[in-house]
Amino acid sequence: MMATGNSHPQTDIRQTEAEAREWFMLQAERPLYAGEQAAFEVWMQQPHNRNAFQQLEQIDRGLAVLSATEEGARLRQPGALLSFFQNLRSYFGVSPLSGLVFACTLMLAVGVVYLASWQNHGESTTGYVSELAQIREITLPDGTRVTLGGDSAIETDFRSAARNVKLLRGQAFFDVSKDPERPFFVHAQGAEVRVVGTRFDVNAGNKMNPAVKVTVEQGIVDVAARSPGQQGPAATGKVRLTAGQQVNVREDQVSRITKVDAAQVAGWRQGKFSYRDAPLSEIVADANRYRKQRIVIGTPELADLRVTTAFTADQADTLVAMLEQSLPVRVFREPDGRVIIWPGNVES
Numbered sequence: 001m002m003a004t005g006n007s008h009p010q011t012d013i014r015q016t017e018a019e020a021r022e023w024f025m026l027q028a029e030r031p032l033y034a035g036e037q038a039a040f041e042v043w044m045q046q047p048h049n050r051n052a053f054q055q056l057e058q059i060d061r062g063l064a065v066l067s068a069t070e071e072g073a074r075l076r077q078p079g080a081l082l083s084f085f086q087n088l089r090s091y092f093g094v095s096p097l098s099g100l101v102f103a104c105t106l107m108l109a110v111g112v113v114y115l116a117s118w119q120n121h122g123e124s125t126t127g128y129v130s131e132l133a134q135i136r137e138i139t140l141p142d143g144t145r146v147t148l149g150g151d152s153a154i155e156t157d158f159r160s161a162a163r164n165v166k167l168l169r170g171q172a173f174f175d176v177s178k179d180p181e182r183p184f185f186v187h188a189q190g191a192e193v194r195v196v197g198t199r200f201d202v203n204a205g206n207k208m209n210p211a212v213k214v215t216v217e218q219g220i221v222d223v224a225a226r227s228p229g230q231q232g233p234a235a236t237g238k239v240r241l242t243a244g245q246q247v248n249v250r251e252d253q254v255s256r257i258t259k260v261d262a263a264q265v266a267g268w269r270q271g272k273f274s275y276r277d278a279p280l281s282e283i284v285a286d287a288n289r290y291r292k293q294r295i296v297i298g299t300p301e302l303a304d305l306r307v308t309t310a311f312t313a314d315q316a317d318t319l320v321a322m323l324e325q326s327l328p329v330r331v332f333r334e335p336d337g338r339v340i341i342w343p344g345n346v347e348s
Contacts, residue, residue, distance in 0.1 A: 019043065020052035031207055037300055048335070089311070127152040133290045133313070135269060143177035144184065150289035152204075158182075170289060171203045173266040176219075188212045189209035190250035194222040200241075201266040207304040209248035213282075216241045217265035225252045271313035278337050280305040280327075283319075284341070290316040293337035302329065302341060 007337040023040055027034065032040060044050050115217040130136040138146045139158060142163060148154065152170025156163070160182070165174075165190040176184045178197030188204045191212035198219025205211050214223050225240040237254035241248060244262035248255040267274055268286070275283055281303040284295045290313050297303055305327065311319050320339050324331045330343040 008342065013048075015070065016048055016052050020049065020056055023053060024056040031210075031300070033180040034300055042067040042297060047335075090146075125155060125157045127153065127155045132292065133316075140177075142177070142179060142182075145177075147173040149268055149286075152289070167202055167204045169227075169284070171201070171268065173199070173201045173269060174200045189249075190252055192224045192225050192226050194224075195219065199265075203282075205250075206281060208297060208300065209285070210281050211248040211255075211279035213246065213248050214241065215246040215260060216243055217262050217267050218243050223247055223249065223254060225249050225254050246271075268313075272310070274310040275313070276308050277306045278308070279303060280307050280323075280341075283307055283309065283323075287311075287316045287319050291319075293317075293321060293339060293346055296338055296340045298340045305329075 023043070026036070027040075027094065037069070044053065050235045073123065073208040090133070093117050127139050128136070128146070128147075128148065130150060130152050133150045135149075135150065136148040140146060140163075141158060144163070146154065146165075150169035152169040152172060154172055155166045155168060157166075163179070163182050165184070165186045167186060172186075174186065176195050176197050176199070180196055184197075185193045186195075186202055188202055189210060189212050191202075193202060193214055198221055199217040201213075201215045201217070202220070205213070214221065219242075222238060223239050223241060237249075237252070239254050239257060241247060244260055244265075246258050246260050247250065264274060273283075273286060280311075281297060284297055288294050307323070307327065309322065309326070312321065315322075320331050320341070323329060323341065330342050330344050332340045332342060334340065
């Protein structure tokens, strides 16, 4: 995927943008294989490559934000996307844009279409987002209280027969208002959580560790795994959780139930993060929602490294030093502020 020619600056720019799009779409589709991950890391070492890829990441993070705004709602109306593309074509006539910006614009439109397909144009659909390092409290129309962790997003679709929430990214704690006539569902990747009235936490996982974690503080919830595109009430691997219990849902499977301290569930609401034998990828993903410079795990082999640690939100910037002292890893800090964690035997 790497460019080899440099005969013309404009050609080089287009080649870089094309490569960035290929890498971005591939990673959106599935985790990279070991060889692909190594090639991607080498490619990202070039500043112009990294800048192009980061532009696409910024657009990706903006999709949920767009869907929650008035403009996002307008674009979901019938015929709005056609007008959008017509205006876009007119804009191209007076102001040439790079292929990367054009791709970003198309991604925005496609993202709106994707979100609209889940929403079915329901008038009761609403989006909520939190910014980096922000913990946001929300009260839904039924009285349910939701706490969003940093850089998280949900969409709600409340109807007469059921209340549906989709966790698009990040983490959320739910204090559900009881309504036996309208069950409350939370959907996150392949996981479905069904409750009537309870308090529980859902972590949507991340690319390196896509497992969805469900933890109950109070009450009872049913957790099930769903295959991609599965419709209707049927679900696989269904388990029932009570206070102080936790499961992970991954690849259409629900893990065995583990016990946790119910009093410590969702400690992140008070800015406290505690992990016991957790994968490094989970800890890094959580920390990245509370710090500006992202932490990157350099090799897939480190993603499942088991870690027991604790830190507070204001220590997110010093977490890297804590990990470097306690794990067999080395840390490399790049000029743009990113921090990359590599195995301890890697030389700088």
